Amino acid sequence: MVAERISVIGTGYLGATHAACMAELGFDVLGVDVDREKVDQLSAGRLPFYEPGLEEVLNRNLANGRLRFTSDYAAAAEFADIHFVCVGTPQRPDSNAADLTHVTAAVESLAPLLTRPAVVIGKSTVPVGTAAGIAERIAELAPAGSEVGLGWSPEFLREGFGVHDTLHPNRIVIGSDSERVVSTMRELSAAQLAEDIPFLVTDLQTAELVKVSANAFLATKISFINAMAEVSEAAGADVMKLAxxxxxxxxxxxxxxxxGLGFGGGCLPKDIRAFMARADELGVEPALSFLSEVDAINQRRRSRTVDLARVLIGGGFAGRRVGVLGAAFKPNSDDIRDSPALEVAATVASLGATVTVYDPEALEKAQQEHPELNYAHSMLEAVRDAEVVLLLTEWGEFRDVDPKQLAKVVAEPRIVDGRNALDPEHWRAHGWTYRALGRP
Incomplete structure (x- = not known):
């Protein structure tokens, strides 16, 4: 097996990042996607999303010839003997379960072309039990049959830190019952293992559970402190000092x-919902019933932010001007999937306000998703003549802004800090009426 040549199936956020970073580690990589426009864009050195540092890695490895992109599965099967499956698993439109359409399509397209020994390694987040079914399907479809080994190696990328987290992960997990698959993964991970990064070998099912379990734990911790924010508001306590x-x-x-405003994005919300759906299918729904309240607490933070702004502005939004700072679900990303910031902005607009939004990277995507909102290309433009300002994504430029500068352009110096990112005493000292979730 030629371990230096790999394919990466799917070139969304995970796949494009993985492909570019594997090339950065010295492997010859072929990225595969059925979206020809995306293939052309990546081949030209342009990312379809924002991720700090990734475009430089992409272009460096396109230039040195270690990275190419194609829409041809046959070319991938001919080129490589190690194939990473990195396609998306979004929430199904009709339920909380994960949509495995793209995973199924990738396997059905690749497996019949595997005519010699190969290794397939899944990185997509899938419901536990999925990989075993994929292994059976590969054995049925692949001409090489049992000589194609399957492993599952969950990804742990944080948007905004994708390059670092791929090149220097905090752990590597491989689930497989094949020693050949495990040894292949060790070979691919040699640079990381030289840094003493933990390498954990499990069965397929345990590997599938790692990512969703981690996300469920993180979501629970976030929602716990936000539940304490609800209690703090009712009791007159300060949740920041409590935290x-x-x-x-x-x-x-x-x-x-x-x-603060809670979590969003393409992973935590859909992963905990898919986890609950899978637990229900397995007959252990009560074991994860607490995640329903975790999700509910997270959603309540959005409506509470709207309530704070309504009170601060005098009881109603009709005819009022609102400046919103932030559209992405988190800083250092242009991802607006399940963005708390955009949901709050859209809700305020639906209540009659004129809402103007600014985000350093997510404006184009936000405008496509919510054309009913107004958009500005600078922070000062977004808050000009605003009667209340909502800070909803904690970008550095928002945290570091001089309150005196903003006070000169707003109609009224009133701000709701949805991320507890600002120093309230500093802002109040400069004449602002300041409110934040969980603080007096």
């Missing part, structure tokens, strides 16, 4: 203990 006190307990720690 600080909790963070000193090393059993709890301070990571993901930041109260």
């Amino acid at each position: 600080q006190a909790l963070s000193h307990d090393d059993r709890i720690g301070g990571k993901f203990l930041g109260p």
